Amino acid sequence: MKNLYSFLFLTLILCLHAACDKENLQPEPPDISVVSQFVYDGLSAYYYWNEEMIDRMPSAGDTDPVKYFNSLLHGTDTEHGWSWITDDVNELLAGFSGESLSFGYDLDFILGEDGAAYARVRYVHAGTPAEKAGIRRLDLIGKLNGQAIMTEQRGEYTYISSQSLNLLYGNNPVTFSTYRISGDRIIPAQEVKVTPDNSRKDPVLCDSVYAISGKKIGYLFYTDFVDNFNDHLYKVFSRFKQEGVTDLVLDLRYNRGGAVSSAIYLASLIAPEAAVRDRSPFVVMEFNNTLNTIFDRWYNDAKPEDKYMYDRKDYLGSYDGKYPDPLGANLNLNRVYIIATDNSYSASELTIFCLSPYMDVVHIGGRTGGKYTASWTVHAYDPLRDGSNSARANTLYEEDDLSPAEREELKNWAMQPIVAVYADKDSRNFSTPGYLEPDYLLQEGFNNVAYWTPLGDTKDVFLGQALSLISGDNSYLPVPPQSMRHAQAAGREIVNPRNTSVPAVMDNMKLTPEDFRKLRELRRRN
Secondary structure, eight states: OOHHHHHHHHHHHHHHHHHHHHHHHOOOOOOOOHHHHHHHHHHHHTTTTGGGGGTTOOOOOOOHHHHHHHHHHHHHHHHHHEEEEEEHHHHHHHHHHHHHHHHHHEEEEOOOOOSSSOOOEEEEOSHHHHHHHHOOOEEEEEEEEEEOOOEEEEETEEEEHHHHHHHHHHSSEEEEEEEETTTTEEEEEEEEOOOBBBBOOOOEEEEEEEEETTTTEEEEOOBBBBBGGHHHHHHHHHHHHHOOEEEEEEEEETOBBBHHHHHHHHHHHOOHHHHHHTHHHHHHEEEOOHHHHHHHHHHHOOOGGGGGGGEEEEEEEOOOSOOOOGGGGGOOOOOEEEOOTTOOOOOHHHHHHHHHTTEEEEEEESSSOOOOEEEEEESOOOOOOOOTTTOEEOOOGGGSSOOOOHHHTTTEEEOEEEEEEEEEEEEEETTTTTSOOSSSSSGGGOOOGGGGGOTTTTTTTHHHHHHHHHHOOGGGOOOOOOOTTHHHHEEEBBBBBTTOOOOOOOOOOOHHHHHHHHHHHHHHHH
């Protein structure tokens, strides 16, 4: 009996201990989406407006990374649609390299007098499906698979419907019914089935040399700042130099931006030779306060061979070794004529603004689209190295510190957040007013597509103005027609939500998980 009492007493003690332990147990932390945590970690460290990340860490309810990402963005960023996140990092990188799946054209939209909507072809890249199908600049696309292009009204503006946009910019074959303007009428041209592909979209679309009044005038129509085509830029400028080009017209009228490295390379082909040879500062990046402080500190403390990793300046004459030294084709100009409009953004504006301290930049066209900010690609753990082993993304975590399941969940996600405001060599920017005003205000075709011309045609309103200024020959000066009888055919414009800016992409990736760890520790101490 005594043994029984002892057993019962011991059992009671154990039960009481168990009950007490159960009461003292802390609740299990809620499961947080690993992608949403990546969003928070990346934005809180690198986002230009990172001070707004305080107390906005993800909760268990933040299961949609895109929704969570958008909820964190600053109002200015949201208004302009500058930053984004994607679950298809390969497509993101393909777009930056000029090899994304597409038809190979650039469009805007007009509404005809009859109420029908038309896609207006602004240009077509060589060797792409659209070019092979016979689609050319000045063509109109009026039907998609036999159906009219659809529009929708949003307040006072008319937009192209998402259904039509998905066909015009999608991944599937489409039968296009094309039209042309003839006099004051829009007439049918052809019907052709086109299949998108990943063909290279060379941004050097037109390069010509004009001999006028003893001047040799080079003309370059450049569609995007894509680093992969710097070798073509070099070949064009080599030819310009060999032919004795004395003046240059750079046409960026539809250029919505791209790689900062390409802007530096192009500027190094144009700017005064001495500035390029001396590797003079071209762009200064202003990051958030934490990054500015830590980059400057690391730059001062780094060995001479490592200082480039933390330098907030980029320099004329700097280039990737896989391309020729730009000095070999540099035109050594003191003045450049740049055509830019409200479809010119980011790297286009950077080129205009940052060249200005070194030379006379004559801006012809319209007020620029307005993007004075820069971004870089952020991946959780993969630097996404290219064929030459150059990193294409900044990373946050060491791959070995993540579980296989976490790596799998994160592998296709990447962010393209705004991380800086770019400035010229004197640290001046144009965030106020946020755009660049032209020296000569003009509208393409006098705001009527019936008066548009092929690219490089001397009757083009913008090019004619530049040729007149350079040569002094007023016969090239654009003169508005006395009659605008073709206005009916031209119609009025429709908003295309796809005509948005491409970020000024900082593509010289340097930051590592070790840098991210140091930044996080600094934030915690502060």
